[in-house]
Amino acid sequence: MSKTDEPEPEEEEEADDASKIEAANPMEWDEAPNNRKAPAERRTVSHREEKDDATKIVTGEAKYAADYAREFPDLAEAKIVRSDIAHGVVTDIDTSAAEAMDDVYAVVTPDSPEVPNEPYTSAGQSYPEPSPWDLRVLRRKVRFVGDPIAAVVAEDADTASKAARKLDVSYEEYDAVFDTAAATKPDAPQIHDPDEVENHQPGADYERNVESNMAGEIGDVDAAFAEAEERDDLTVIETEWETPYQSHCVPEPHTTIAHRDEDNRYHLISSTQVPYHTRRQLSHLFDVPIKNIQVSKPRIGAGFGSKQGMHTEPIAMALAEAAGRPVMVETTRREQFHAVRNRRPARVTLRSVVTDDGDLRALDMDAVTNSGAYGPHGMTVASAVGKKPLPLYTHTPNIRFEMTAVHTNLPVAGAFRGYGAPQGHLAVEGHMDEIAHELDLDPIELRSRNVISEGDLDVASGILKEKEYGRRIRSCGLDECIAEGRAAIGWDDVEGPDADHLHRACGMALTIQSSGVPGDELGAAHIKMNEDGSFILQTGAVDIGPGADTVMAQIAAEVLGVPPADVLVQPSDTDISPFDHGAYASSTTYITGQAVKKAAEDARGMLFEFASRMLDEPEDAFTVDDGAVVSAVTGESVSLEEIGYESMYGDEVRAHVMGDASHCTEESPPPFGAQFVDVTVNEETGEFEIHDMVYAVDCGVALNPDLVEGQIEGAMHMSYELATGDGIGFDEDGRPETLGFRDYDMPTTADQPPMESIIVETHEPTGPFGAKSVAEIPVNGVPPALSNAVRRAVGVRIGDMPITAEKIKSALDDD
Structure with missing residues (x-):
């Protein structure tokens, strides 16, 4: 090697960092033997157990705070x-x-x-x-x-x-100021005095009403765009996207x-x-x-x-x-x-460099979010607009993301299902379709050429971190999600309407999320046995409706060899329950579920100790099944009820059968999904009809398929609202014009298009019995998929949500 060919010190340092990241994120995972079970071996997990509070809710017996x-x-x-x-x-x-x-x-x-x-x-x-x-x-x-x-x-x-x-x-x-662009101008009203705010966030500039500003880069984005100016085989594409305020619309205030x-x-x-x-x-x-x-x-x-x-x-x-x-x-x-919280509006600009064959060379994403008057979750949600969806295309060698959270005199934004990812997915997945259109490529093939896959090291999710970061993808069913969703929507055999003014097409979008916040969460569980062989399970986790308590019971029951009905889950109470960070970031099943599994295994160890004395056999000879501890050697068994009475009232040894465990992890395995939408657009009026919405998800092992499907359908409804609803309106003085459900454009059951959910099972070795998260990811897909479908149907792009007939007609008239 000549001296001129020797690597620069910076290149050597980058190579060393990359090697360290690779070494710190091995594909192999030290998985407990009982964590991986074939479907036929699963006693309670993967079964369609009824949500434990379903009857109480529909009969009005459930007690909420006001009760x-x-x-x-x-x-x-x-x-x-x-x-x-x-x-x-x-x-x-x-x-x-x-x-x-x-x-x-x-x-x-x-x-x-x-x-x-x-x-x-x-x-x-x-x-x-x-x-x-x-x-x-x-x-x-x-x-x-x-x-x-x-x-x-x-x-x-x-x-x-x-x-x-x-x-x-x-x-x-x-x-007052109500627009983020106006709020950051030098002469804009200043909303906060920086001396009155503690715990300033990175990049805060209160004189410009900026709550936070952060940027991160992988590779050299400017060099990639400069190269594109010199080469005919590289194309630069730029798009802009916008989402409005959205209300949570929780039934219980x-x-x-x-x-x-x-x-x-x-x-x-x-x-x-x-x-x-x-x-x-x-x-x-x-x-x-x-x-x-x-x-x-x-x-x-x-x-x-x-x-x-x-x-x-x-x-x-x-x-x-x-x-x-x-x-x-x-x-x-x-x-x-x-006056409470809403999904924050966002404006996102995305630029890319792509080869004629469809290989992404650079992605440059800029997001400006409206925090409203105060800053809860402002920096973290604005960060998620980029770091959530960009990992789909983490292979892109040059990626840059800048986010700015801006204050205005409008209502406070906060945490909302998806946590910035819906705004980011609209931009990223809409942009991918624009690339396909510009280069005359199949939009699915374009994605498949660039998308993340099992075994890959995701670095894009750490783009805003100060140190190099990697996340190994140990489970990924995206290919199967695409294939099953494509077949279900009829992507390859769409029949066009007979009328010349009607145009039908399918659109799609890929989705990704996380399972908890890596390195920043803790779940704990305590389980104790009653005399009759049933159990009381206490966690600090919070079931906010999706059936987390039911899944926790299934996990514990799988370990303890009892039906889920024999595991009573207590509501969270800081005086009684073990610590838990709470229900957010799609963490409950992945984080708390693993703590429950460990606690149940701890209790099972005590069961084996008592069974060993009662049957005079070694502890390593036992399994649990159908409410009993069974010897794999002799076939002898002792029921959990017998152990319960012996443990509490026996003459030889008395000890309450209990288990305790905590769980935290640096891992955050992403679930994956593919959203498809089938639409017909009337070019004369801009009106459109959605014939079907299909979502296929890889959430690892679906611990309760009924609850997974419920999460998918509820999230698709919420996502459809973001795509087509008017959001929350304000007059010129910032007064709300949306005062109740009658003023809010949330689709009713009569408005909701048909939906189909598809579960693609993979196995995530870091999750309880192979599970990842599912609660948030389906909320990301409908806005980009519908926008893409309209684009394919009539050739116009609606990038500012909601998608309406008026916007389509106006775009067609201007085209």
Whole structure:
């Protein structure tokens, strides 16, 4: 080798880093022997067990947070008073008329001694929270129509509402800004004083209303685009995409009951996805020891991310102190639409360099998200817009992603199912179709040529990390998802309508998500046996509707050799349940499920100890099956009920059969999916009809196929709403125009197109019995797949959601 051919020091360092990443992420995984079972060997997992609370829900017997009000005879109810201007300062609140009313127990304002004035974040995330501390419980400085400025507590909700209307509020009003582009201009109104915000996020620039700005790069993107200018066989393609506000539309509104118990401890019964995070944050905010706060999570009427944070809890806790009695704060449907949390709007620009054969040489993605008035989840969701979908094409040698989270005087955005991935998938998968159109390539073949596959090392998901990062893909069923979805939608044999003005086509999009937050979550489980051989399972995980408790019971039952009905799962309570980060990031099955499996194995070890004494055989001779410990050597057995009584009342050894375990991991294996949409478009009117929506998912081993299919169909409905619904509207002063379901364009059952779900089973060695996540990934696919279908049908691209007949017709007229 000549001196000129020797590698530069930087190249050697990069090669060394790549080798280290490869070595740190081996394909082989030290999997427990009992984790991999053939379908015929699975006793309870992979079975279609009925959701354990299904009957209670449909009969009305299930108890949600508000149902616990009857347990407090002296319960008072509250009404939050909210700002009716978008930006300004509250100069005075006259509370005298409200306080003079009968049956009004207390009125609190930002100056009330019961109301903390310390900054905090409402985001229910790990400690230390990756969100700015920019909120106050009640606010003098208001930043959107809906900011809480006072609260009233009275004998009942009607009295509280009447009293709230008697508050006389005076403001000094400021100019407001409602668009991210306008908000970052030098002369834009400044929404936050940086000195009043703690825990600033990377790239924060409050003088420009920037909450966070981050960028990362793999390879040399500028060099790739410069090369494309010099070569005829390289094409540069640029696209722009936009998504609006979207409401979670949870059936159960945010509700909290707060009171002091008989030991003078704070007890909150709350519809929260994150009871342990909420306890910690309340402790810091109110300067109360953690041991003096208990958060109980009853049944939750859906969360979708909206309950991953504190919304009603701090106000309820302050009001309970002020009134000296239990207080319930229950939001109205109007508050749910504009004063709680929503999916954040995003504008995404994507540029690529691609060869004539369809090989991606560079991807350059820029995302600007609207955080609204405050910053919970702002940096992390904006980051996810890129780092969630880009791993689909992690082979691309040059990738750059920049994100900017911007404040405006609109409602606060937060966590929402998909967590930035739907916005990113629209851009990435819509862009892939534009490449196929520009180069006259088959859109499926283009994706297959570039997409990630089993055995690959994904580096794109770590694009914003300071250190080199890799994620080994040990399970990937994308090829089968594509094949099965393609066949089910009839991709290869679409029959065009007879009428010349009608055009039919199929569109598709690939999807990817994660299973928990790598290295940043912890799940724990405790299981104990009753005398009759049944079990009580306690976890800190939160079932927010999808059936997590049912799956946890199935996992434990698989290990213990009992039917799932013999495993009773207790609701999460910070006084009783083991610690858990909560229900978010598609983590419950993957993280908590593994803790449950380990805890059940721990208990099973004790079963074997007692069986060994009772049968006089070695412990390694035993298996569990059909409610008994069985010797694989002699065939002798002892029932779990016999062990239960012997363990608790026997003469020789007494010990309660229990198991405990925790689980955390740096792994976050992605599930994969393929979304297909079949549409006919009327070129004369722009109207379109969706004939079918098909989604095929690889979630590893489907621990309960019925629940997996329910997740797919519910998520497709939510995804269809993002693609076609109007979102949440505001007038020129930032006042919400969406005040209830009648104003919100959520598809009804009559509007919903036909759906088909397909489960493609792979085996993920790092997951419990081979499972990965499934809750979020199906929400990513309909907007890009529908946009792509319309593009293939009539040749126009709708990149700003929602896709409407008016937009299609306008684009056709302009074409």
